[in-house]
Amino acid sequence: MALLHPLIAQFQNAGQAQVFAFFDQLPPDVQASLLAEAGEIDLGEVERLNRTLVAAGGAAAGVNLGGLAPAPFEPLVAHGGDAAAWQEAKHAGEVALRDGRVAAFTVAGGQGTRLGYDGPKGTFPVTPVTKKTLFQVFAEKPLAAGKRYGRPLHWFIMTSHQNHVATEAFFKEHNFFGIDAGRVHFFRQGRMPAVDFNGKILLETRGSLALSPDGHGGSLRALERSGALDLMQREGIDTLSYFQVDNPLVRAIDPAFIGWHLLRGSEMTSKMVPKAYPEEKVGVFCAQAGKIVVVEYSDLPLETQRETDAKGQLRYVAGSIAIHLLDREFIRRMALGGDGATLSFHRADKKIPTIDAAGAAVKPAKANGVKFEMFVFDALPFAQNPLVIETNRADDFSPVKNADGLDSPQTSRDDQRRQFARWLNAHGAALATDATGLPAINLEVAPSFGYDEDSFADSWSRLIPRPALTDGLILS
Numbered sequence: 496m497a498l499l500h501p502l503i504a505q506f507q508n509a510g511q512a513q514v515f516a517f518f519d520q521l522p523p524d525v526q527a528s529l530l531a532e533a534g535e536i537d538l539g540e541v542e543r544l545n546r547t548l549v550a551a552g553g554a555a556a557g558v559n560l561g562g563l564a565p566a567p568f569e570p571l572v573a574h575g576g577d578a579a580a581w582q583e584a585k586h587a588g589e590v591a592l593r594d595g596r597v598a599a600f601t602v603a604g605g606q607g608t609r610l611g612y613d614g615p616k617g618t619f620p621v622t623p624v625t626k627k628t629l630f631q632v633f634a635e636k637p638l639a640a641g642k643r644y645g646r647p648l649h650w651f652i653m654t655s656h657q658n659h660v661a662t663e664a665f666f667k668e669h670n671f672f673g674i675d676a677g678r679v680h681f682f683r684q685g686r687m688p689a690v691d692f693n694g695k696i697l698l699e700t701r702g703s704l705a706l707s708p709d710g711h712g713g714s715l716r717a718l719e720r721s722g723a724l725d726l727m728q729r730e731g732i733d734t735l736s737y738f739q740v741d742n743p744l745v746r747a748i749d750p751a752f753i754g755w756h757l758l759r760g761s762e763m764t765s766k767m768v769p770k771a772y773p774e775e776k777v778g779v780f781c782a783q784a785g786k787i788v789v790v791e792y793s794d795l796p797l798e799t800q801r802e803t804d805a806k807g808q809l810r811y812v813a814g815s816i817a818i819h820l821l822d823r824e825f826i827r828r829m830a831l832g833g834d835g836a837t838l839s840f841h842r843a844d845k846k847i848p849t850i851d852a853a854g855a856a857v858k859p860a861k862a863n864g865v866k867f868e869m870f871v872f873d874a875l876p877f878a879q880n881p882l883v884i885e886t887n888r889a890d891d892f893s894p895v896k897n898a899d900g901l902d903s904p905q906t907s908r909d910d911q912r913r914q915f916a917r918w919l920n921a922h923g924a925a926l927a928t929d930a931t932g933l934p935a936i937n938l939e940v941a942p943s944f945g946y947d948e949d950s951f952a953d954s955w956s957r958l959i960p961r962p963a964l965t966d967g968l969i970l971s
């Protein structure tokens with residue numbers, strides 16, 4: 496009898512023999528790739544997650560809400576913030592940018608199932624006139640900021656196993672959108688096996704596991720493992736500007752935000768917007784046991800979401816929009832798990848394509864298993880001097896999540912047009928808009944012309960003669 500492969504024996508001993516149920520029938524190359532996938536799996540971790548998240552069911556995986564209070568945050572000047580402190584922060588951020596201390600970081604490893612677009616989400620066309628892709632918009636922002644501050648920026652992009660090759664190819668095909676290729680760094684995030692409700696690792700086919708990305712929180716481990724942190728250290732970069740691949744409005748490089756983070760010696764600083772309405776589906780910054788935490792809307796009871804203070808204002812008002820600054824050595828500490836600093840996994844019940852006992856494909860109509868994901872905001876309670884800073888939603892957040900309706904390509908294009916119109920009208924133009932600020936014409940401002948209001952104002956003031964404000968206007 497052939498000797499049992501040691502990895503197969505380990506899976507058998509861990510009660511996961513089903514992973515190799517069809518092994519003997521597979522061609523040698525598929526056997527090899529199944530073994531390679533299985534070799535990636537930390538069986539001890541799966542066992543622990545099964546015990547804590549799967550066996551215990553949804554309830555035990557629930558969040559401790561004891562002693563919860565709203566998180567403190569730095570309000571915008573318009574909402575009572577200290578104008579001099581904001582000015583000082585902006586100045587400090589600009590100095591850090593001139594000193595080359597900041598890099599951009601996009602998490603682009605998600606599956607983008609809600610949008611339903613075939614291809615890496617960053618390759619989705621998103622701007623209102625020229626239909627630039629998300630990746631191009633993000634590329635042009637740090638490129639323009641680098642020129643403004645006389646110091647080109649590095650840009651890190653986290654991909655998944657699924658989209659890594661296509662993402663790199665897209666950048667090559669577009670000549671890295673004008674960025675020096677040596678400053679764009681791609682790395683894959685980790686992946687996790689999905690399990691059924693009995694904790695058994697699922698096969699996607701007879702010869703492959705049902706693996707999925709380990710969540711945006713996986714970025715901390717992946718930054719360390721890929722050598723990105725070492726590269727940052729060699730380059731003198733200590734601050735990473737984190738944003739999602741789905742939000743073209745993001746101020747990817749925001750001097751005041753950076754300045755607050757550095758002046759306060761914060762290891763992790765996050766942007767907040769006041770929730771648009773009490774039940775808005777965003778995580779909420781809260782304080783708990785002297786720490787800052789983000790509680791997901793689904794974990795916050797409705798009556799808490801709706802609570803108001805003596806002035807009738809929402810108490811739990813600080814919505815998270817997934818924009819953070821992270822200190823390099825803090826990321827390293829989280830990645831290596833020093834001092835117990837480590838992200839926990841969350842459970843998500845999903846429809847996971849798999850096979851049945853006979854090896855036939857199954858496309859489940861309802862959730863048939865559990866995926867495990869880490870969330871980057873779970874790092875906040877481990878950070879020294881964490882900070883939450885208010886921003887204007889209209890200047891920072893309009894994600895493309897769904898194919899239509901809320902947070903869709905249409906709403907995002909409209910929000911971009913509103914922003915461009917606002918900038919123009921704040922600097923002397925007279926562009927007609929409706930009550931929501933949406934201009935009658937379609938228009939687009941390239942990040943090279945203005946990636947925020949300051950840079951826009953500079954370019955606009957030098958633009959002579961001024962173009963006619965007609966449909967299809969492009970400022971670039």
Ligand code: UTP
Binds near residue numbers: 610738
């Ligand atoms: P979402 O929560 O919107 O998830 O990710 P998603 O997978 O992209 O989309 P759906 O839910 O399937 O429709 C928010 C951000 O986090 C990144 C995404 O690429 C996006 O920028 N992300 C998410 C990762 O980089 N890795 C992950 O494992 C999950």
